[in-house]
Amino acid sequence: MGRITLDKVRKAFGDVEVIPPLDLTINDGEFVVFVGPSGCGKSTLLRLIAGLEDVTSGEIRIDGTDATHLSPAKRSLAMVFQSYALYPHMSVRKNIAFPLKMAKLDQAEIDRRVEGAAKVLNLDSYLDRRPGQLSGGQRQRVAIGRAIVREPSAFLFDEPLSNLDAALRVGMRLEISELHKRLATTMIYVTHDQVEAMTMADKIVVLQAGRIEQVGSPLELYRTPRNKFVAGFIGSPKMNFIDGAEAAKHSAHTIGIRPEHLIVTDEGGTWTGKVGVSEHLGSDTFFHVHVEGFPETLTVRAGGEVNLHYGDTIHLTPDAAQIHRFDAEGLRLA
Amino acid sequence: MATQHSRSAARLMMTPAVFLLLVWMLVPLIMTLWFSTLDYRPMRGTFDCCEGLANYTRFITSSAFLDSVITTLQLLGGVLLITIVGGILLAILLDQPIWGQGIVRILVIAPFFVMPTVSALVWKNMFMNPVNGLFAHLFKGLGLEPIDWLSQAPMFSIILIVSWQWLPFATLILLTAIQSLDSEQLEAAEMDGAGPLSRFGYITLPHLARSITVVVLIQTIFLLSIFAEIYVTTGGAFGTRTLTYLVYQRVIESQNVGLGSAGGIYAVILANLVALVLMRVVGKNLDA
Ligand SMILES: Nc1ncnc2c1ncn2[C@@H]1O[C@H](COP(=O)(O)OP(=O)(O)OP(=O)(O)O)[C@@H](O)[C@H]1O
Ligand SMILES: [Mg+2]
Numbered sequence: 001m002g003r004i005t006l007d008k009v010r011k012a013f014g015d016v017e018v019i020p021p022l023d024l025t026i027n028d029g030e031f032v033v034f035v036g037p038s039g040c041g042k043s044t045l046l047r048l049i050a051g052l053e054d055v056t057s058g059e060i061r062i063d064g065t066d067a068t069h070l071s072p073a074k075r076s077l078a079m080v081f082q083s084y085a086l087y088p089h090m091s092v093r094k095n096i097a098f099p100l101k102m103a104k105l106d107q108a109e110i111d112r113r114v115e116g117a118a119k120v121l122n123l124d125s126y127l128d129r130r131p132g133q134l135s136g137g138q139r140q141r142v143a144i145g146r147a148i149v150r151e152p153s154a155f156l157f158d159e160p161l162s163n164l165d166a167a168l169r170v171g172m173r174l175e176i177s178e179l180h181k182r183l184a185t186t187m188i189y190v191t192h193d194q195v196e197a198m199t200m201a202d203k204i205v206v207l208q209a210g211r212i213e214q215v216g217s218p219l220e221l222y223r224t225p226r227n228k229f230v231a232g233f234i235g236s237p238k239m240n241f242i243d244g245a246e247a248a249k250h251s252a253h254t255i256g257i258r259p260e261h262l263i264v265t266d267e268g269g270t271w272t273g274k275v276g277v278s279e280h281l282g283s284d285t286f287f288h289v290h291v292e293g294f295p296e297t298l299t300v301r302a303g304g305e306v307n308l309h310y311g312d313t314i315h316l317t318p319d320a321a322q323i324h325r326f327d328a329e330g331l332r333l334a
Numbered sequence: 335m336a337t338q339h340s341r342s343a344a345r346l347m348m349t350p351a352v353f354l355l356l357v358w359m360l361v362p363l364i365m366t367l368w369f370s371t372l373d374y375r376p377m378r379g380t381f382d383c384c385e386g387l388a389n390y391t392r393f394i395t396s397s398a399f400l401d402s403v404i405t406t407l408q409l410l411g412g413v414l415l416i417t418i419v420g421g422i423l424l425a426i427l428l429d430q431p432i433w434g435q436g437i438v439r440i441l442v443i444a445p446f447f448v449m450p451t452v453s454a455l456v457w458k459n460m461f462m463n464p465v466n467g468l469f470a471h472l473f474k475g476l477g478l479e480p481i482d483w484l485s486q487a488p489m490f491s492i493i494l495i496v497s498w499q500w501l502p503f504a505t506l507i508l509l510t511a512i513q514s515l516d517s518e519q520l521e522a523a524e525m526d527g528a529g530p531l532s533r534f535g536y537i538t539l540p541h542l543a544r545s546i547t548v549v550v551l552i553q554t555i556f557l558l559s560i561f562a563e564i565y566v567t568t569g570g571a572f573g574t575r576t577l578t579y580l581v582y583q584r585v586i587e588s589q590n591v592g593l594g595s596a597g598g599i600y601a602v603i604l605a606n607l608v609a610l611v612l613m614r615v616v617g618k619n620l621d622a
Contacts, residue, residue, distance in 0.1 A: 052521050052525070071524075072521075072524050073525065073526070073527040073529075077525070078525065079521075079525050081522060082518075083518050085516065085518035085521065087522075087537060087540075089541070089543075090536075090540075098526050098536070099527055102528045103527055146522075146526070
C-alpha cells in the first residue's frame with residue numbers, strides 16, 4: 001500500500017513561505033513526477049513527505065493514517081538522494097543491508113534480501129566493493145538497492161539521474177520505469193527535466209513557486225495545458241507564444257503553437273519568415289525563424305533531411321486544431 | 335622534460351633546508367649518544383671516556399625507570415582518552431546552531447593559546463590550592479573537606495591540566511571533520527531507521543576515524559615530552575615522574591650527564607615504539 005494524501009500542507013522557512021497551502025493525492029502504485037524550474041520547492045515538498053522537514057501547517061496522511069508528526073523511519077518510505085548518500089566506509093553489501101540491520105532482521109533474511117536486490121540491479125559482482133570504487137551509475141543502483149530491500153510502501157527519488165551522463169541517464173530511466181512496473185509500488189520522482197517527466201510519469205505535478213500549476217497525465221498536460229506556464233514548460237522544444245494582432249484574430253490575448261504543429265510549405269502559408277539558426281538532430285531539424293512583426297523567433301520542427309539554409313525564405317502554417325489560446329492572465333481559453 | 339627540470343631544481347632548492355634539518359636533528363642525537371657512553375659528571379669534574387653500556391644498564395635497572403615508563407603511558411592514555419571523548423562531544427555540541435556560536439567557539443579554543451607553564455600555575459594556585467583554590471571553596475560550600483589535589487590525586491590533577499590544554503586542539507580538528515560530513519548521509523540513515531545513537535556509531539564515528547587518528551598521533555608526539563606542567567605542579571613527586579622528567583632529574587638534579595643521556599636515548603626509543611604501534615593500529619585509517 002502507498003496512498004499519500006497532502007491536505008493543506010504549508011511550509012515556511014522563517015518568514016519565507018516556500019510552499020503555500022497545497023493539496024495533492026497520490027494513489028497506490030502510481031508513478032508521480034514533480035517537475036518545475038529550479039527553486040520551485042520540489043525537493044522541499046519531497047522532504048516534507050519523507051519527514052525530513054516538519055510541515056508548518058496542514059496534514060500528511062499515508063494509507064489513511066495521519067503521518068504528519070511521524071519520524072521519517074516510521075513512515076515506511078524509502079528515499080534515493082541526488083548525491084546518492086551512500087555510506088562511504090561500508091561495502092556495497094553493508095550499505096544495502098543497513099536498513100535491514102536497523103530493523104533488526106535476522107542475518108539469514110538480510111542475506112537473502114540483499115542477494116535478491118543485487119540480482120535485480122546487476123550488482124552481484126560489486127557487493128564487496130566500497131562506494132568509492134564504483135562508477136556513478138553503479139552507485140545509483142546501490143542507492144536504489146538500499147531503498148528496495150526495505151520493501152517500503154513508497155519510493156521517493158530526488159533528481160536521482162542528474163549526476164549521470166546523457167547515455168546512462170536514458171538507461172537508468174528505463175531501469176527505474178521497469179522497476180516500477182515490476183514492484184508496482186508508489187514512486188514519487190522529482191526532476192527539473194521535462195523529458196524524464198514525460199517519459200516516466202503516470203501523473204505529472206507541475207510546480208511553480210511552491211504552487212501546483214497542473215496535475216495530470218503526460219498527454220493531458222501536453223494536449224491541454226491549463227495555463228501558459230505549463231504550456232511552456234511541457235514539451236521540447238518550448239511552445240511558441242504569439243501576442244497582439246495575430247492572437248486577436250483567434251480572439252485571445254496570447255496564442256501558443258508547438259514547433260511540431262507548424263507546417264512548412266514552399267508557397268503561401270499564413271506567415272512568411274527568414275530562417276535563422278538551425279539545429280540538426282538527424283531525425284529532426286529545428287529552425288529558428290524570424291517572422292516579420294513578431295518580436296521573438298518561432299521554433300519550427302521539420303524533418304531531418306529538409307534542405308533549408310540560413311537566410312532562406314520559409315512559409316509557415318499553424319495546424320488550426322493545435323492552437324492553444326490564453327487570456328491576459330495566461331489561463332487557457334476553452 | 336619540464337617536470338623533470340623543475341624536479342631537480344626543486345631538489346636543489348630544498349637542499350639547504352633539508353641539510354639544516356638534518357644537522358638540527360643529528361647533532362644533538364649524536365652528542366646524546368656520545369655522552370651516554372661517558373661517565374660525565376660536571377660538578378665533580380669527572381669526564382671519563384668509554385663506560386660502554388654501563389649507563390644504559392644503570393638507568394634501566396634503577397627502580398625509578400619502570401615507574402616512569404608506566405607514568406608516561408598513564409599520562410598519555412588518560413589525556414588521549416579525555417581529549418578524544420571530550421573533543422567529540424564538544425565538536426557535536428559546537429556543530430549545533432546555537433546562539434553566540436562564534437564567541438563560544440573562540441572561548442573553547444582559547445586554552446590552546448595559554449602557555450603550558452602559565453596554565454599549570456593557574457590551575458595549581460587558582461583551582462587546586464587546598465586553601466584558596468576554587469575547588470576548595472566549592473567543596474567547603476558543599477560542606478565537604480577540601481582536597482589537596484596535587485598531593486592526594488597528583489596524577490589525576492596533571493592529566494586534568496594537560497587535557498584542558500589539549501582539548502581545544504582535539505575539538506577544533508574534530509569539529510571541522512564533523513562539519514564536512516554530508517548531511518544527506520545522516521538523513522539517509524535516519525530514513526533507514528537508525529536512531530541518534532546508531533547514526534553516531536555507524537555514520538559519524540567512522541567519518542571521524544581519520545581525524546581521530548591525526549589527533550592521536552599529533553598529541554602523542556607532544557604528550558611524551560610533557561615537562562612544564564609536572565615541573566610547576568608536583569616537581570615529579572607523588573609518582574608523577576615521567577620518563578622525560580626522570581631524564582631531567584638525572585642530568586640537572588643529579589648532575590649525571592652520562593646517565594641522563596642514556597635515559598634520553600631510551601625516551602627516543604619509547605617514542606618511536608609508541609609511534610610505530612599507533613601507526614599500525616590506527617594508521618591504516620589514513621590510507622583509505
Ligand atoms: N533550509 C532552508 N532554509 C531556507 N530556505 C530554504 C531552505 N531549503 C530550501 N529553501 C528555499 O526553498 C525554495 C525551494 O527549495 P527546493 O530545494 O525545494 O527547490 P527545488 O525545486 O528542489 O530546486 P532544484 O531543482 O534546484 O533542486 C528555494 O527558494 C530555497 O531557497
Ligand atoms: Mg532540489
